[in-house]
Amino acid sequence: MSTYLIPIQVAMIVFxxxxxxxxxxxxxxxxHKYGSIPILRTLIIFSFIYYLINxxxxxxxxxxxxxxxxxxxxxxxxxxPFTALKDIVSSSPFIYNDPSTYLPALTQPMMRxxxxxxxxxxxxxxxxxxxxxxxxxxxxxxxxxxxxxFELIQLSALFGYYPRPYRLFEVDDLITNTxxxxxxxxxxxxxxxxxxxxxxxxxxxxxxxxxxxxxxxFFAFIIDFILMITCLLLFKIFHIFxxxxxxxxxxxxxx
Numbered sequence: 001m002s003t004y005l006i007p008i009q010v011a012m013i014v015f016x017x018x019x020x021x022x023x024x025x026x027x028x029x030x031x032h033k034y035g036s037i038p039i040l041r042t043l044i045i046f047s048f049i050y051y052l053i054n055x056x057x058x059x060x061x062x063x064x065x066x067x068x069x070x071x072x073x074x075x076x077x078x079x080x081p082f083t084a085l086k087d088i089v090s091s092s093p094f095i096y097n098d099p100s101t102y103l104p105a106l107t108q109p110m111m112r113x114x115x116x117x118x119x120x121x122x123x124x125x126x127x128x129x130x131x132x133x134x135x136x137x138x139x140x141x142x143x144x145x146x147x148x149x150f151e152l153i154q155l156s157a158l159f160g161y162y163p164r165p166y167r168l169f170e171v172d173d174l175i176t177n178t179x180x181x182x183x184x185x186x187x188x189x190x191x192x193x194x195x196x197x198x199x200x201x202x203x204x205x206x207x208x209x210x211x212x213x214x215x216x217x218f219f220a221f222i223i224d225f226i227l228m229i230t231c232l233l234l235f236k237i238f239h240i241f242x243x244x245x246x247x248x249x250x251x252x253x254x255x
Contacts, residue, residue, distance in 0.1 A: 015057075019050040041201050048127050055120055059150040060158060060167075069162045076155065076165045084114055084172040117176035118183065121146065125184020130192055136185055143181025147174045 023046045030038060087110050094105035105111060121143050128134040128142060151174065153159070154167040 015050055015053045018053060019046055022049050038201060040196065044127075044131055048131070051123050051127070055124070055146075056150070056153075058120065060153060063158075064162075064166050066162060069157075069164060069166045072164060072166065075168065077169045079171050081171045081175060084110055084170070084176075088114065114172075114176055117173055118180040121177045121180035122184040122187075125181035125186075126188045126191060127184075128181070129185045129188040130195065131198060133198055136182075139181055139185045140178060143184075144174060144178045146181075147177030150177070 023042065026045050027042055030041070088108065091110065092105045092108055093101045095101045106115070124143055124146060125139050128139045134142065151169045155165050155169045157163065157165045
């Protein structure tokens with residue numbers, strides 16, 4: 001259980017700030033498009049980015065030391081589907097006509113891992129159907145691609161940082177993650193009942209954008225000014241980067 005709690009604790013401290021930085025360009029785009037900042041829509045996008053950051057880190061944390069990974073000799077891939085299901089069935093104390101076995105069966109390590117893999121992508125399916133208005137087929141496809149990105153990052157040994165993968169690439173993870181996205185798509189109407197539709201969010205943003213006030217003009221000026229300063233700084237950094245070898249050579253000659 002601590003394997004999953006550690007990423008959540010890190011996410012609660014660090015990731016909101018990262019999600020805010022990644023949401024800021026969207027806020028600026030919305031303001032220029034509608035002339036206002038739709039609060040609820042911004043919160044939805046912020047929560048979506050926060051969820052994705054948390055989901056990715058849950059698949060790679062906790063990070064072992066390089067020395068520990070270099071000593072590993074376990075397989076790096078499991079390409080046989082439903083291996084986890086077979087292990088659950090063979091090791092589970094579950095007896096269908098004995099309710100006292102239900103809870104022990106759910107607390108088995110393999111069962112917990114499977115349930116976490118399903119729960120991990122349920123929010124993704126909800127977001128895709130509710131906000132992005134994707135069809136069931138698109139939701140299944142993008143959930144599978146999200147899960148595949150999880151597994152490929154693990155297989156890459158964290159982009160080559162480790163000498164070998166420290167987590168197993170499993171086909172079963174692709175299956176259970178995709179199943180989670182399908183379940184999220186199925187239960188999305190339960191959340192849609194208490195949330196405004198995408199069309200209503202657009203209408204609210206457009207209506208607010210029709211009212212031009214002095215604070216809005218001032219805020220637009222501040223945003224444009226920040227963008228201009230950011231572009232100038234990026235251009236300056238890029239210019240220094242291009243001429244960095246020449247500056248180093250001159251420094252060596254000088255000394």
